[in-house]
Amino acid sequence: MGDHLETIKSAVINGKHAEIKALVQGAIDAGLDPNTIINEALIPGMDVVGKDFGSGKIFVPEMLVSAVTMKAGVEIVKPLLASGQGRSRGTVIMATVKGDLHDIGKNLVTMMLESAGFRVIDLGVDLDVDKLIEQVKAIRPDILGLSALLTTTMPEMQKVIGELHSQGLRDKLKVLVGGAPVDPAFAEKIGADGYGANAVEAVELARVLTEKKG
Amino acid sequence: MQMKINSHRLVMSAMFGGRRGPRPPVGNPTSIVCHGLMEKAGVSFPEAHLNPNAMAELALAGHELVGFDTVMPEYSVVQEAAALGARVDWGGRDKMPDVRDFPNADFSDITMPSDFLEKPSCRVVLDALSLLRRHVGGRVAIIGKVMGPWTMSYHMVGTQNFLLAVGMKETSKVTKMLCQLMPITVAFINAQFAAGADIVVLADHATRNLVGPYHYEQYLLPLHQEITAQVGGPIILHVCGNCSDRLELFARSGVDAYHFEWQVDSKEAVRRIGDKISLVGNVNNPQALLQGTPEDVYKQARYAIEAGVHLIGPECAIPLATPIENLKAIVEAARQGY
Numbered sequence: 001m002g003d004h005l006e007t008i009k010s011a012v013i014n015g016k017h018a019e020i021k022a023l024v025q026g027a028i029d030a031g032l033d034p035n036t037i038i039n040e041a042l043i044p045g046m047d048v049v050g051k052d053f054g055s056g057k058i059f060v061p062e063m064l065v066s067a068v069t070m071k072a073g074v075e076i077v078k079p080l081l082a083s084g085q086g087r088s089r090g091t092v093i094m095a096t097v098k099g100d101l102h103d104i105g106k107n108l109v110t111m112m113l114e115s116a117g118f119r120v121i122d123l124g125v126d127l128d129v130d131k132l133i134e135q136v137k138a139i140r141p142d143i144l145g146l147s148a149l150l151t152t153t154m155p156e157m158q159k160v161i162g163e164l165h166s167q168g169l170r171d172k173l174k175v176l177v178g179g180a181p182v183d184p185a186f187a188e189k190i191g192a193d194g195y196g197a198n199a200v201e202a203v204e205l206a207r208v209l210t211e212k213k214g
Numbered sequence: 215m216q217m218k219i220n221s222h223r224l225v226m227s228a229m230f231g232g233r234r235g236p237r238p239p240v241g242n243p244t245s246i247v248c249h250g251l252m253e254k255a256g257v258s259f260p261e262a263h264l265n266p267n268a269m270a271e272l273a274l275a276g277h278e279l280v281g282f283d284t285v286m287p288e289y290s291v292v293q294e295a296a297a298l299g300a301r302v303d304w305g306g307r308d309k310m311p312d313v314r315d316f317p318n319a320d321f322s323d324i325t326m327p328s329d330f331l332e333k334p335s336c337r338v339v340l341d342a343l344s345l346l347r348r349h350v351g352g353r354v355a356i357i358g359k360v361m362g363p364w365t366m367s368y369h370m371v372g373t374q375n376f377l378l379a380v381g382m383k384e385t386s387k388v389t390k391m392l393c394q395l396m397p398i399t400v401a402f403i404n405a406q407f408a409a410g411a412d413i414v415v416l417a418d419h420a421t422r423n424l425v426g427p428y429h430y431e432q433y434l435l436p437l438h439q440e441i442t443a444q445v446g447g448p449i450i451l452h453v454c455g456n457c458s459d460r461l462e463l464f465a466r467s468g469v470d471a472y473h474f475e476w477q478v479d480s481k482e483a484v485r486r487i488g489d490k491i492s493l494v495g496n497v498n499n500p501q502a503l504l505q506g507t508p509e510d511v512y513k514q515a516r517y518a519i520e521a522g523v524h525l526i527g528p529e530c531a532i533p534l535a536t537p538i539e540n541l542k543a544i545v546e547a548a549r550q551g552y
Contacts, residue, residue, distance in 0.1 A: 017382070056426075061429065064381050068378070151499050151533045180455070
């Protein structure tokens with residue numbers, strides 16, 4: 001059992017995207033519990049990737065391949081989760097703010113949130129405030145994740161939070177922000193609930209915030 | 215006797231680590247256009263991306279109204295992509311241009327159109343450079359700007375798509391794309407020199423935010439060495455983000471200078487590569503120029519000057535909402551001399 005899990009974890013770390021499906025299927029055939037495969041192999045593998053990314057050992061190309069690998073593994077396991085076990089950890093809306101077309105960071109976070117059991121609605125890039133608010137009202141997410149790569153578009157995040165306040169929606173959800181020019185000080189200044197320096201941190205934060213919410 | 219100074223001489227001497235005048239030069243390898251500058255110049259985006267007179271006018275304003283020693287008329291990063299057939303949204307007063315779709319997302323072959331330099335988005339830059347040459351040639355340093363093959367790949371293939379291929383180690387596919395784009399970079403650089411540029415910025419965003427030094431060394435360093443061998447004038451490499459982990463690689467690329475961000479400590483940059491190539495930068499955009507006071511900017515500029523940075527300026531294209539007083543604080547810091 002340990003061998004299967006170690007092999008799968010290592011496949012995620014090393015981005016063995018072509019092999020992951022067979023490895024996960026092999027573990028299932030050997031009788032491993034689907035939840036164990038996710039929680040003790042796929043997610044811990046991605047945690048290692050996140051740490052390596054944070055320390056500058058690997059970069060976005062490797063992280064993308066690992067995320068794709070993990071997602072492929074999760075897709076094999078997901079249909080097998082017993083009803084109830086597949087319950088989502090929470091609903092997240094993800095978007096890159098208005099004026100900004102950069103989406104790699106957002107896409108990585110989206111892939112990893114999905115793999116970690118969240119229901120994610122990815123609204124894409126260049127989202128203006130009104131459209132975002134409209135979607136928040138319709139979907140009622142637990143978390144709103146905002147991304148910006150440009151110093152020119154960072155202020156849009158503040159506009160979104162301001163509008164959530166004025167529409168009485170701010171207390172109903174958590175706002176997470178991220179992107180290359182964003183830092184914890186900026187997140188605090190604009191009144192966000194959290195900031196993730198990378199996709200792994202963002203997912204961890206999402207877990208903590210949804211657990212607190214109970 | 216001390217060198218006779220004008221902006222052009224100060225900048226060109228700094229480019230090659232030569233004799234110092236009474237003060238360091240102030241330069242902008244990337245855009246210093248902000249709303250205040252557009253208002254003062256009476257020229258706005260998107261006109262200044264599309265019309266050579268407007269483009270040159272706005273560039274001149276950076277020298278005449280703010281006091282920079284350089285003029286740089288290319289404000290976007292998408293001129294080449296537009297000429298290669300990517301759909302470009304030219305934005306507006308509040309928004310920089312962007313590529314809206316990626317014509318070579320499937321890594322299909324790219325060949326340089328025979329009339330590449332005559333495509334409107336290239337012609338406009340060449341004409342603006344010539345206009346600037348006629349107006350301020352020999353007095354102010356004229357800077358051109360060209361995207362390198364790495365950045366052009368982001369625009370033609372899509373950044374995520376391109377980086378995924380890099381991650382999946384599809385080396386031949388990635389290399390083929392870069393090698394097809396490299397002659398385009400070379401042709402546009404040489405055309406900009408011929409049109410009147412004194413210096414050309416090679417912007418190629420192999421930044422630490424996206425890729426590692428080993429990616430740069432494997433894929434891009436050989437191409438940068440080839441590009442710098444084929445072009446006829448001084449080159450400033452621009453790669454944003456914290457690139458502390460690859461400074462020595464940049465110094466081996468054959469460029470004459472590196473334009474760097476605040477995240478790289480200027481003292482460390484000067485210590486490590488300042489005797490090999492010149493350093494340009496590195497006043498912080500988001501905290502100092504956009505959100506800080508003129509005093510904050512002044513202090514950062516003085517730190518860079520005292521560290522030995524050769525040409526002082528913002529770290530990257532400035533946010534459009536940057537107060538013009540903050541830009542002037544860089545000039546003020548340089549006027550205090552060394």
